[in-house]
Amino acid sequence: MNLKPTIGIETHIELNTNTKMFCRCKVVVTEEPNISLCPTCIGLPGALPVPNGKAIEYITLLSLATGCKITRKGMFHRKNYFYPDLPKNYQISQFDLPVGESGELEIILDGKIDSVEIERVHMEEDTGKSTHSGTGRIDSATSTALDFNRSGVPLVEIVTKPVIKSAKEAVAYIEELRQLSIDLNISEGKLEKGNLRFDANISVAPQDSNELGTKVEIKNMNSLRSLERAIDYEISRQTKAFLDGEEIIQETRHWDEAKELTSSMRSKEGSADYRYFSDPDLPNMILSEKFIEDIEKNLPKLPNEKRSELMDTGLALEQANILGKSDSWIIELYSEVFDKTKEHSSTYNWITGELQGQMRKLDINFPPEWFSAELLSEIIGLIKENKISFTSGKTILSEILQKNITVDEIATENDLYQENNEEKIVELVKKVINDSEDIVQRIKDGEDKLVGFLVGQVIKNSGGSVNPGIAKELLSKELDL
Amino acid sequence: MSDFDIKSIAKLASIKLSEDEQEKLTNDLSIILEHVQALSSLELDTNIEDVFIHPLEKELKLVEDIENESLTHDEALSNAPESKDGRFVVPPSME
Numbered sequence: 252m253n254l255k256p257t258i259g260i261e262t263h264i265e266l267n268t269n270t271k272m273f274c275r276c277k278v279v280v281t282e283e284p285n286i287s288l289c290p291t292c293i294g295l296p297g298a299l300p301v302p303n304g305k306a307i308e309y310i311t312l313l314s315l316a317t318g319c320k321i322t323r324k325g326m327f328h329r330k331n332y333f334y335p336d337l338p339k340n341y342q343i344s345q346f347d348l349p350v351g352e353s354g355e356l357e358i359i360l361d362g363k364i365d366s367v368e369i370e371r372v373h374m375e376e377d378t379g380k381s382t383h384s385g386t387g388r389i390d391s392a393t394s395t396a397l398d399f400n401r402s403g404v405p406l407v408e409i410v411t412k413p414v415i416k417s418a419k420e421a422v423a424y425i426e427e428l429r430q431l432s433i434d435l436n437i438s439e440g441k442l443e444k445g446n447l448r449f450d451a452n453i454s455v456a457p458q459d460s461n462e463l464g465t466k467v468e469i470k471n472m473n474s475l476r477s478l479e480r481a482i483d484y485e486i487s488r489q490t491k492a493f494l495d496g497e498e499i500i501q502e503t504r505h506w507d508e509a510k511e512l513t514s515s516m517r518s519k520e521g522s523a524d525y526r527y528f529s530d531p532d533l534p535n536m537i538l539s540e541k542f543i544e545d546i547e548k549n550l551p552k553l554p555n556e557k558r559s560e561l562m563d564t565g566l567a568l569e570q571a572n573i574l575g576k577s578d579s580w581i582i583e584l585y586s587e588v589f590d591k592t593k594e595h596s597s598t599y600n601w602i603t604g605e606l607q608g609q610m611r612k613l614d615i616n617f618p619p620e621w622f623s624a625e626l627l628s629e630i631i632g633l634i635k636e637n638k639i640s641f642t643s644g645k646t647i648l649s650e651i652l653q654k655n656i657t658v659d660e661i662a663t664e665n666d667l668y669q670e671n672n673e674e675k676i677v678e679l680v681k682k683v684i685n686d687s688e689d690i691v692q693r694i695k696d697g698e699d700k701l702v703g704f705l706v707g708q709v710i711k712n713s714g715g716s717v718n719p720g721i722a723k724e725l726l727s728k729e730l731d732l
Numbered sequence: 733m734s735d736f737d738i739k740s741i742a743k744l745a746s747i748k749l750s751e752d753e754q755e756k757l758t759n760d761l762s763i764i765l766e767h768v769q770a771l772s773s774l775e776l777d778t779n780i781e782d783v784f785i786h787p788l789e790k791e792l793k794l795v796e797d798i799e800n801e802s803l804t805h806d807e808a809l810s811n812a813p814e815s816k817d818g819r820f821v822v823p824p825s826m827e
Contacts, residue, residue, distance in 0.1 A: 268797050275800035284818045288808040289800075304794035333746045335822045340746075383824065396819035399808075524744055536792040 256486045258415035259452040264407045271403035272376040273300030284398035292403035294338030306405035309437040314351025314372045327533040331526045336379040346527040349373035357555040358423045368412040377404040418482035455489045465499045471506045481506040565595035587624030621655040629658045643667035669718045683708045
């Protein structure tokens with residue numbers, strides 16, 4: 252029997268605000284433990300939470316960017332559970348009135364535009380970090396050590412509907428969400444630093460079934476690679492269990508990167524077990540029309556808009572997707588150079604290939620201040636007009652990245668202009684033919700490949716200034732080939 | 733009517749209950765639930781956003797994202813029964 256997998260993804264995005272969600276302790280990234288704490292974020296009695304306006308602005312921005320409906324009158328709830336990294340014994344979160352609801356995110360899947368429906372976007376706070384002494388594994392630890400620097404850092408949780416069909420689609424979704432959070436400038440978007448953390452809810456059901464199977468939550472995937480592998484593993488585990496007639500239990504499973512498998516952590520709490528109730532310390536949060544309009548006005552260009560603009564220049568979806576994820580100066584450079592050259596393909600290749608490759612070799616993150624779209628356009632133009640070779644173009648670019656000098660100066664100094672005067676080239680060709688009687692005879696006897704050798708001779712005699720294509724054409728003509 | 737398990741509720745609240753307490757609380761909670769049940773007979777035709785569920789009839793104030801002085805590291809740890817290498821130490825936590 253063929254089974255269909257269904258996946259929903261919950262992603263936590265750590266916002267890049269200056270201070271925490273409900274207190275004004277600085278958000279710090281450091282190995283030094285417990286240096287940015289106050290009574291609120293370590294849950295001392297009597298401390299009162301006061302929400303960070305910037306974080307609310309950011310979550311509204313993300314909600315609008317994903318086309319969500321904004322809850323005008325929202326509120327915060329307490330999600331109750333006992334764990335040492337949660338000093339208040341509850342996490343301030345949102346329950347039935349999240350900031351954003353019912354949106355969608357455009358993604359690129361298998362070279363095509365697709366989309367993933369978003370169920371909700373809500374605001375919450377992060378927990379502290381625990382280290383388990385002993386073997387490092389929770390189940391054999393002798394004590395737990397706590398660092399609360401991260402406690403109270405603003406987190407946005409964004410939950411998809413159960414609509415994702417494969418591990419590949421899940422990865423495409425996270426890639427897009429990551430890019431969106433960077434473009435909106437609400438998060439660093441670094442997976443390796445835990446700025447984005449994701450859990451997957453996975454179930455399998457018969458193809459023709461209208462109901463979803465029992466869902467299993469997978470945690471501890473900290474890279475796109477582990478997300479993909481964990482989902483693939485879990486789909487095959489559940490498929491096998493289903494086909495063997497075993498019951499699939501609703502539970503939380505832990506992805507073990509080293510063993511490449513998921514293992515049971517605990518039976519899953521239902522939402523009733525968290526005993527959500529409205530936080531008496533935090534009154535209703537009213538988001539005014541003006542607040543929302545102001546944010547909407549300042550929405551930057553979204554990844555899908557950037558892609559579509561780049562595709563309007565002639566780029567393919569994949570190229571537009573790659574370029575769209577680049578730093579803004581690279582996208583601007585592309586647009587400016589394209590405006591001048593109207594050559595989408597070579598402009599794309601020069602910028603994503605040559606320019607960035609040479610910058611890596613020179614170990615620089617930005618081109619020097621004298622570098623401009625005009626210079627690159629000039630190089631591309633000269634190649635198109637056959638005035639310089641592609642190789643010479645690379646040489647010129649390399650020089651320009653290191654010295655404030657014009658294209659013409661480098662080309663003249665290094666004798667890079669190609670000879671386009673046909674009469675002169677014909678002279679060179681004739682000389683080579685006269686000097687290479689043997690070779691010419693062999694070509695006439697059928698050794699076509701040797702034409703290449705003669706082309707090489709023409710270029711050599713010209714000091715490298717003849718375009719190989721023109722040299723070959725004229726040689727063939729002279730030899731009646 | 734007691735369609736709840738007092739033991740699991742006690743576990744979630746992290747409290748220990750004796751047999752007697754379990755029985756007493758099961759009775760009390762059943763009565764409370766029955767009272768609350770009466771609400772479900774009300775016909776409510778209200779948008780959830782319009783229901784002022786919060787006990788405080790006050791609007792939440794958002795503050796600027798500007799850092800304030802925090803506790804010093806030593807102050808933060810001063811009430812901890814146990815600490816090591818600058819971290820709070822607690823008994824091993826098991827899921």
